[in-house]
Amino acid sequence: MAEQELNFSVSGKYAQYLNLWQKLGMILALSGTGIILITWGGVSLTNNAAWLTVVILSIFIGTVMFTYGTYAGKTAGIKNDGVYFRSHTARGAIGWAVGIVLTAFYVFLYWFPSYLGYQTGVNGTNEGLIALFDPLSYFFKGKPASQWFVYGSIYTLVIVSLGIKFIVKYRHNRYHIIRTISVMIAQLGLAYLVPEILAGMNYNDVSQGGEYLGWYDADLKNVWPLDYDFFYGWHLDAMQQKAYQPIGMIYLVWGILLFLIVTPIITYFVGKRWYCSWVCGCGGLAETAGDPYRHLSSKKLSAWKLERWLIHAVLVLVFLMTAVTLYGYFFNTGTFFGLEIYTYFQKPYGFVIGAIFSGIVGVGFYPLLGNRVWCRFGCPMAAYMGIIQRFKSRFRITTNGGQCISCGNCSTYCEQGIDVRAYAQKGQNIVRASCVGCGVCSAVCPRGVLKLENGPEEKRLGNEGPIVLGNDGFKIEK
Ligand code: SF4
Ligand code: SF4
Structure with a gap:
């Protein structure tokens, strides 16, 4: 043939x-x-x-x-033939070239x-x-x-x-x-x-001699902690400027409500997919431009361990940095225990997380590490919603284990490196903090085993045990 x-x-x-x-x-x-x-x-x-x-x-x-x-x-249906054979999608020369060009673009863009x-x-x-x-x-x-x-x-x-x-x-x-x-x-x-x-x-x-009409220009769907400079002094001041009222204040109140109220409520009902797979720009790029690379995400147990440490460390860092920033804002000082807030808190976070991690590694490394590196390992917004999704959400992926033929399509194309097949084989619901609800595992399953659902929490927790999975094998923790 x-x-x-x-x-x-x-x-x-x-x-x-x-x-x-x-x-x-x-x-x-x-x-x-x-x-x-x-x-x-x-x-x-x-x-x-x-x-x-x-x-x-x-x-x-x-x-x-x-x-x-x-x-x-x-015919309609997934056409992923050959992804492991093409230079572009199998970490070949073209894949590396694309990665280098993207990385270089981000380096020039930022610095x-x-x-x-x-x-x-x-x-x-x-x-x-x-x-x-x-x-x-x-x-x-x-x-x-x-x-x-x-x-x-x-x-x-x-x-x-x-x-x-x-x-x-x-x-x-x-x-x-x-x-x-x-x-x-x-x-x-x-x-x-x-x-x-x-x-x-x-x-x-203004340029034509008129007055500001108060059209404060910001992205309404940007939300702290992904939008890490939301609480920076210059931003808080800008939103409160007289020239921008009432829109500036609406943005300020909306931004706080979005983080404190709207996000937890929606995540409770439908999981983090509402943001990661339906709204977010990083997710949007990952799902569209990054689609050819989704199989490159590591399914190793070590990657899962790294993911949990890294993403929650970033969440802690953004909380610390923002707390210090707000301290400086409300107490009208540029230092925190003798340390300059910009130099020791805001600048390192912006440099390491905001630029290197989210931009250079997050997008530049698509052809090498998969399309959701940032969403999986670094995004503090994903970490925040992930905690809610894992412990207090109606969202889960149900598995009809009896139908599973262990083809592994679902695990292969899970951009978050979740070994979906291992859950399916056991007929166990998937409740994972990192799942962005992209639904691709379900779409590529030839047997209709996987369903993204929102249901009662009790049912969701019914057959769920804390398990450790990976291509290295799996075991049930006591
Ligand atoms: S929906 Fe499926 S493919 Fe997408 S992140 Fe969740 S487990 Fe992975
Ligand atoms: S894609 Fe479907 S049939 Fe194949 S391993 Fe996953 S759940 Fe089982």
Whole structure:
């Protein structure tokens, strides 16, 4: 049987099995990406508005064409054939190259934006990649782009484009269609368009001699502790500024309620999936752009142990850092027991957790460690909801163990490294703090064994024992 018939391919031979639509789509999407890389390399284009339009359209249309070529005319159902044989998805040369480029992008974004062209031209004008996005930034808010505007624009384009691919791939499953539309809307609307439009309204009012109309521009779905600078002095002051009322105060109250009341209540009823798989931008990117890498998450017992230590350590750190920050704010001091709050608390947290962990490792290492490295090992919001999910939530995945054929699809594609099969084999409900409720284990199960459910807690706890699982084997703890 030829590999081609099975739609398998080995590293280096993948391209010859692509059909025409896939090839054209890939060429188009890579052309758009190529323009981004060229401008990143320092080339300033003469007509940025036209080139940016080309970039956006070629990436979007190219992705749609590739998706059409991949799934059109085929029966609905998971098509993961060959993921362990392709260089791109099996930690081969292409996977490493993608990881290095992504990592480099984050390094420049955080610490060397001038290498992306930020304010490096005459009189501090933008050049290169940042200048490419100037026309869009002028369109929204009448001023040149920053590196964060560029990042947000690319981020949104990727989630929307690859979100369509994800929906088509999982079109046999209503849960995936709805939740993917949800993350696409959350990113495009709440995280991108609304803040940019509000920022534009503010800027235009003032720059044209008018007054602030109080359009405080923030992402309504950003929540502490993921949004770790929510309680920083400058942010608290900004939200209370007279010019931003009443919207600033609404954001402040909403932000506190979101963390204290809304999150625990929703997590109690449906688990942490409401945020991790339906709303969050990090989750949105992981589910769409990161989908080809989900099988790379480690299923080892040691990884699970590391995960529990690391993610809860980050949660403790963010609590400590925020407590010290609030102390400084309310007592009007910049030091805590002689230690400068910015230098010893805020800066290290922002550098190690906010930049290196969530950005560089969290996204840059997708092709090496899987698509949920940050969500699994580092996100304090996931840790907070995970504790609720583990001990006080109606959410669980039920398993119809008698139907399980031990194929292992569920464990393979669990992005959180949960050995789902081991639960299924025992007919045991899955109640794990780390489960983001993506539902992929259920979607790839050929026997309909797994169901994501919200039910009475008693039932959920009925057959649950504290167990230790992993590919190294499993045992029941006494
Ligand atoms: S157990 Fe299933 S729903 Fe939970 S994270 Fe893993 S694949 Fe997603
Ligand atoms: S995918 Fe389904 S049948 Fe296969 S091991 Fe998992 S629960 Fe069992």
